Amino acid sequence: MIKRIIYLLSLAVILNACSTTKYVPEGEKLYTGGTVKVNDKNISKGDAKAISAEMKTLIRPKPNAKLLGMRIKLWLYYKTKARKGFIQKFLSKYGEPPVYVSQVDLAKNSEIMTNRLQNESYFQASVSGDTIGKKKTASAVFTALPGPSYTIRNVTFPSATDNNLDTAIKGTQAGTLLKAGDKYNLDVIKSERIRIDTRLKDEGFFFFAPEQLIVKVDSTVDTHKVDLLVKIKETTPERAREIYTIRNIYVYPNYNLRDTSLKLDQAKPYRWYNIVDPRNTARPYLFANTVLLHPNDAYSRTTHNNSLNRFINLGPYRYVKNRFEDVTPDSPKLDVYYFLTPYKRKSLQAEIIGRTTSANYTGTQINLSWKNRNAFKGGELLTVTLFGSTDVQIGGQNNGFNVFQYGVQTSLSWPRLITPWRVSSSNAYIPRTVLTLGYTSVVRQKLYSLNSFTGSFGYQFKTNQHKLHELNLLEATFVKPRNITDLYRDSISNSNNRNPSLKHVIDPQFTLGPSYAYTYDNTTEDYRTNSIFFRGKVSLSNNLYGLITGADTLAGKEKKLFGTIFNQYAKVESEIRFFHKLSVGSKIATRLLVGVGLPYGNSTILPYNQQFFIGGPNSLRGFRPRSIGPGTVDPTPLSGNSFIADQSGDIKLEANIEFRQKLFSIVYGALFADAGNIWNAKPHQPGGTFGPNFLSQLAVDAGAGLRFDATILVLRADLGFPLMRPYTPAGGTRSISPSFKNAILNIAIGYPF
Incomplete structure (x- = not known):
């Protein structure tokens, strides 16, 4: 068929x-x-x-x-x-x-x-x-x-008078879209009415509408010129001319559609709003960051929309319904009602994840998550996740050295900033305080086992729709080997071995310090010709404690914290992505990654879990995952080694460019090129240290791929051809012939960047 x-x-x-x-x-x-x-x-x-x-x-x-x-x-x-x-x-x-x-x-x-x-x-x-x-x-x-085009000569707004509405409209004139000298355009006039209405809605004119504005056009004033007069329609109702202020605010934290009574007799005042919650399902302070309107404030649509957005993102509530009631006695007033329908407080979720890599590993992970969406009645989200995973390889160079992991991750998120001082904000985004604790056991069959303990405490907040800040006051990681096989020990001590990083993998690791990450992202706005994604992060570990104790491992002054040798470093990571839309369904995507880790004092190399890796389906697609670097080190296993170690480094430089074109239906094609490498900051392996000739040590590849973009799921297949390796193998050259024999097929979910 x-x-x-x-x-x-x-x-x-x-x-x-x-x-x-x-x-x-x-x-x-x-x-x-x-x-x-x-x-x-x-x-x-x-x-x-x-x-x-x-x-x-x-x-x-x-x-x-x-x-x-x-x-x-x-x-x-x-x-x-x-x-x-x-x-x-x-x-x-x-x-x-x-x-x-x-x-x-x-x-x-x-x-x-x-x-x-x-x-x-x-x-x-x-x-x-x-x-x-x-x-x-x-x-x-x-x-x-067409005939001659008509341009705007003059634009006249209502004069500022005792009339509140005329005065408010006059106040919007500075930002008008109607400019003298521009061509007349009906669509611009419609946009101008909407712009004025938006401003008026933030100044209390609750019942005003764009249709109540008219722009009169006089084309008789001059040759091919028009005068525009912005004015209020005579039929505009009186209440649309009034500035409305807020009277009372009511919040219903346990609302359902069967409720027919407002139960105002059961309302309990808290600060500037009232809680109607007979079952006491939420603590009153929960809504202090979400109810942004205050009594006697003029109505503001921006403030109202920000409140709704915060209610929706608060966490415990599935639906949010809002109502304004005109309660004008002698002056224009509004009562505000927020009806909140909660999720089920507790839930249990099972998840099975399948994955595969171009290194011929096939993996499966099972997650079992328990959630409490309102743990202490203050909107706290408590999550406990048990997980287990396996990654196996059949018929590859690492056949038999399978990776198994199991552990538990817990997190507690508060929908506010927990600080010694009061922090307030009025944008549309809920700030959060997050505490995480976790344990993971990593078992690499026939080689080693590791215990990993992690914890963090910090804040996440957005200043606008594009900017995200993540400040962790404390991040801690403790990794300790549990079982090391004789095979792995022999590989480390083998005098013919050219990869001392094997020992670094199983070294005890103890990091303790703050981190800060900043993300800017406007790539979700499809109307943009150019869009950008940027993420930068700074991490520190035991810097102050290392200085106080005088830690200097090179001078024989290796120090301990809680009985364990600690890691000391400063690390900076940055990633920038730039997208340029060529036409509908066609774009150029680029990415630049730069990461620098500086170990010092108590460390001569970054801990393994903080090092950089390169290669694979989301990196250099012409090379196998984590198979490049550091520097000019040849990762090929020597005689006597039956497995390939992951290559890691303290410094990373990577650049990618990709042309994406829609072919038909949900199928997109891509042409791409990648370049990059990793290095050590200090000498550990011959040829592996960062130096002035780093550009000549970049690995380079190119290739083509297909993407099947079904919006909710993107399946990707990339065929990468290695063109230049950073090292020169015995009897070979750095350059590689672009043949199918050397090609790497990457099967992945999602775009590479």
């Missing part, structure tokens, strides 16, 4: 573009599209080209789609019209019915184009249409006579 489908599709591709015309019935012609000619010598070539391109987008209907000049979808429609067999029925879903020239309404299309031109300053515009036919096909040709 598959062969038959491939045969039919191949046949479609080689068919002549005109082959579909033989199916066109008598008296009809296949519509091939429309063009727009601008026939006005007074219009500049640039304006004429822009008008022609814009008007062409308005022509309806669209002609049958083409691929490489062939109407394959139309051909499929004709060939599968009868839908007799299974294959025909399957292919019929991709067919497209013919579009005939008789379906093109010339008058209606001309009217739409004329209206658009008149709305864009060409008040005297006219458009006419005609068809040009051949034997079996025909096209539409429209001729546009």
